[in-house]
Amino acid sequence: MNDETSKPDLRYISGLFQLYGDFLAATPYGTGHINDTYAAVYDQSGSSVRYILQRINHHVFKDPPAVMENINRVTAHVRRKLVETGATEVSRRVLALVPTPDGQTWTKDVAGNYWRCYLFIEKARTYDQIESAPQAFQAARAFGAFQRLLADLPAPRLRDTIPEFHHTRKRFDTLRAAIQADVCNRAAGVKREIQFCLEREALVDVLLGLQTRGLLHERVTHNDTKLNNVMIDDATGEGICIIDLDTVMPGLALYDFGDLCRSGTRPTVEDERDLSKVEMRQDLFEALVHGFLASAGEVLNATERDHLAFSAKLITFEIGIRFLTDHLQGDRYFKTHRESHNADRARVQFKMVESIERNERAMHRLVQDACG
Secondary structure: OOOOOOOOOHHHHHOOOOOOOEEEEEEEOOOOOOOEEEEEEEEEOOEEEEEEEEEEOOOOOOOHHHHHHHHHHHHHHHHHHHHHOOOOOHHHHOOOEOOOOOOOOOEEOOOOOEEEEEEOOOOEEOOOOOOOHHHHHHHHHHHHHHHHHOOOOOOOOOOOOOOOOOOHHHHHHHHHHHHHHOOOOOHHHHHHHHHHHHOOHHHHHHHHHHHHOOOOOOEEEOOOOOHHHEEEEOOOOOEEEEOOOOOOEEEOHHHHHHHHHHHHOOOOOOOOOOHHHOOOOHHHHHHHHHHHHHHHHHHOOHHHHHOHHHHHHHHHHHHHHHHHHHHHHOOOOOOOOOOOHHHHHHHHHHHHHHHHHHHHHHHHHHHHHHHO
């Protein structure tokens, strides 16, 4: 009936889940790079009710059932913790999966595509770029709370939905291989960016080395903590719900904080072409530090706290590596909308790395002061 390159029959897809009422419409929703997301509208006794339908990109997530197993476990655990602590509006504070008629959390269409459905969180939205320090604080506090709530997730260990997703050494080695292969003859156009990466190779082993020595511990982490993965309440400005849980799996707390700084301290869009506008904002970094420590500080150890500023540089560098690698390999991972789109994205990340390098000492002092 449909495949990943065709327009899906969303009336049919929505009928694969326990949705009540009359289907009215479904339209593309959000700005995600990987999955295809739609907002489906149903008429339920005269009221319009929305749901989120998502087609899981099974080329990126090779084992969608494992992804859904993780999501189901994580959301159920967070929901229990919220109920136990007397939280209000729990259905707005954690994603709620809509089951299929046989009680499953996902389904496949006749073309072999994997789909899931969530309740739509109303009166809240995501932002692609930060707008204020209070907003940065709220986003960081929400991601920190997500880690804290999952600190006691019972065994077994979560599945690795993308093995070695934040393994910075392997990301770097993949880039080096892409440079050497140059399958699309694009390396000549990004010589400066390639040299930038090669000069900073030593960065990629720092956190991995600390983990090997037992100074950093594996935790349940989101692994994609960009700003547009937290819902901000329209009325209160509170960060109320963490979304896009495909990459929730074992990882390092510093990966989450570093990636949050990557998007949360940049005052421009991710693919900004005017690099003169790209500069790490210290006031936003300070807000992120205080927000993250306010909710996750009690579960972080000394080594984690000591490397918060470094993690901002490392993960920004890593994401730049990934964009540059994808550009060299022919844009196979991230969706692109123009020529050299991934190269533009990489340049923004590298400009941010340079900005962080100029401010890193002050950032570290700020963290020390915040930790007391």
